[in-house]
Amino acid sequence: MPQSKLEKYSSILEALALRPLKLDSIAYKVKMECTSVKRSLDFLFTNGLVEKTMLSGKREVYSISERGLSVFRTLKTLRRLEELKKTLPAAAEQTSEEATILTEHTHKQK
Numbered sequence: 001m002p003q004s005k006l007e008k009y010s011s012i013l014e015a016l017a018l019r020p021l022k023l024d025s026i027a028y029k030v031k032m033e034c035t036s037v038k039r040s041l042d043f044l045f046t047n048g049l050v051e052k053t054m055l056s057g058k059r060e061v062y063s064i065s066e067r068g069l070s071v072f073r074t075l076k077t078l079r080r081l082e083e084l085k086k087t088l089p090a091a092a093e094q095t096s097e098e099a100t101i102l103t104e105h106t107h108k109q110k
Helices: 005-018 023-030 034-046 066-109
Strands: 050-054 060-064
Touching: 005 023, 005 034, 005 050, 005 060, 005 066, 023 034, 023 060, 034 050, 060 066
Parallel strands: none
Antiparallel strands: 050 060
C-alpha cells in the first residue's frame, strides 16, 4: 500500500531529525525516489518545517527546523497513541474474560 503524503512527510522529518542530509541520502533513508522526495522537501520547506543550506557548488543540505521538529514529535506521539488504542481494547477484553472465568470459578466453589 502506498504511503500517504503525511507518512512521506513524517518519514522525511524523521530522517532529518537525526542530522542534516543531502537529497539522495534522504531518498535512500526513506526508500523513495529523489523526484518524490524533492517535491516533499519543497512542500516542507515552504511551510517552514525544513531548512536548506547550499554547500560548495549546487549541492543542498536539508535540515529539520524547530517548527519541523515540533511537528515531527507531535506526529510521533499521535502514532504511539494510535498503537496503544489498538492494543488497549484487546487488553480490556482479556481482562473481562479473566474476570468472567474467575467469577464462574468462584460460583462453582460455593
